[in-house]
Amino acid sequence: MLKQVQQSLMNILESLQWRYACKKFDNTQIIPDDKINILKEAFNLTATSFGLQPIKMILIKNKKLQAELTTHSFNQQQVATASHLLVICIDKDTSPQDIDDNFDREKKIRGTSEEVIASFRKFLKDTYANKSLEEKQQSAIYQAYIVLGNLMTVCALEKIDSCPMEGFNPDKYDEILDLESKNLKSVLLLPIGYRADDDFMSKLKKVRKPLSETIIEL
Amino acid sequence: MLKQVQQSLMNILESLQWRYACKKFDNTQIIPDDKINILKEAFNLTATSFGLQPIKMILIKNKKLQAELTTHSFNQQQVATASHLLVICIDKDTSPQDIDDNFDREKKIRGTSEEVIASFRKFLKDTYANKSLEEKQQSAIYQAYIVLGNLMTVCALEKIDSCPMEGFNPDKYDEILDLESKNLKSVLLLPIGYRADDDFMSKLKKVRKPLSETIIEL
DSSP, X not given: OHHHHXXXXXXXXXXXXXXXXOSOBOTTOXXXXXHHHHHHHHHHHOOOGGGOOOEEEEEEOOHHHHHHHXXXXXXXXXXXXXXXXXXXXXXXXXXXXXXXXXXXXXXXXXXXXXXXXXXXXXXXXXXHHTSOXXXXXXXXXXXXXXXXXXXXXXXXXXXXXXXXXXXXXXXXXXXXXXXXXXXXXXXXXXXXXXXXXXXXXXXXXXXXXXXXXXXXXX | OHHHHHHHHSOHHHHHHHOOBOSOBOTTOOOOHHHHHHHHHHHHHOOOGXXXXXXXXXXXXXXXXXXXXXXXXXXOHHHHHOSEEEEEEEESOOXXXXXXXXXXXXXXXXXOOHHHHHHHHXXXXXXXXXXXXXXXXXXXXXXXXXXXXXXXXXXXHTTOEEOOBOOSOHHHHHHHTTOGGGTEEEEEEEEEEOBOTTOGGGGSOOOOOOHXXXXXXX
16 A cells, blocks of 8 residues: 555656657566556547547557557567557548537536537537548547547556557558548557566656757746 | 645546636636646656657746737637646747757767767658658647647646647737747647636536447457
């Protein structure tokens, strides 16, 4: 119990300092289910534009599949050695039905009346009707990056290593994971697990600009 | 002390549940400097593509300026009432010099030799030389969203309210904050503070899709 308390007292900045882009995981260590459940919930609690959640997460725990995907990830071994591979995806489209579903969910969960919702429903449907498919996908991609920022921090606080990745072949991922049939597109990867003792990256100091160069106070 | 321990034991999911997009802050409450310092460091520790940090944060604690900016934020009162307004910006360009500076920083902090760095330096400079200015800005915008995801979570853990905002007039912000001369462009806002007692949004249940609709396990 004392150890748990001490661990929880490790502050946020120490966790963010501890985090790094893990390049090799210890493939004998598996993240326990209760921790994975935290990541699932944290993913789902991520804030998204207008609350529309145009994103989905594929959770892969399958070393054979991970090995196959590694070849479409510039052979980066963090994909193969991870305990789990998270593939952050966007919905290919945000339809009027998706927007209606969201308001119906709000009415059910909050008991909000249609009178209160009606004008915002109309505004949001009009806004999305004026967007091209490309614009809707671009907006969804932004939300995928919010997910990445949230999950990296949650992982660090839970002492789970991770590696944010833009570098992979999304078309191959979409094909192998059959994302076309699910109306999804893969956007980002986050392999997660526990750092291997011999990941040389884990021993290196963090490189950052000084605060004086990155923050302007007005 | 016990209260502190109990607070720190509030788990991550409780913090993410507690978070919501605050629409009205209690403008009599100011976030203490030690908490602001945590947010500055957390901003700077955010992971970015290739570690290039093509982002900056403007920290505004000036009610008169906030009032002026509110008129260019669709009059959303969270900008006016916030204790501080964070404006997340991108660098207008990522130049070969920026890339060199980053490697020089690495050499200084980590003591890495040029021999180890040389091929990656060449790769990264070639990669960026092949990108258009628009592509470089697009990549930087993605990193700004990672910041947003990280900072919203850090705020929630520190019991600081926040409101992620895409809805404002970036050209007007750039003009008022003189970002042109700093080679910056404003991308996202995060007003922060403490929720007003009468912010009706704070009383509402969180609306989310069920996990069964957002997560696919393979």
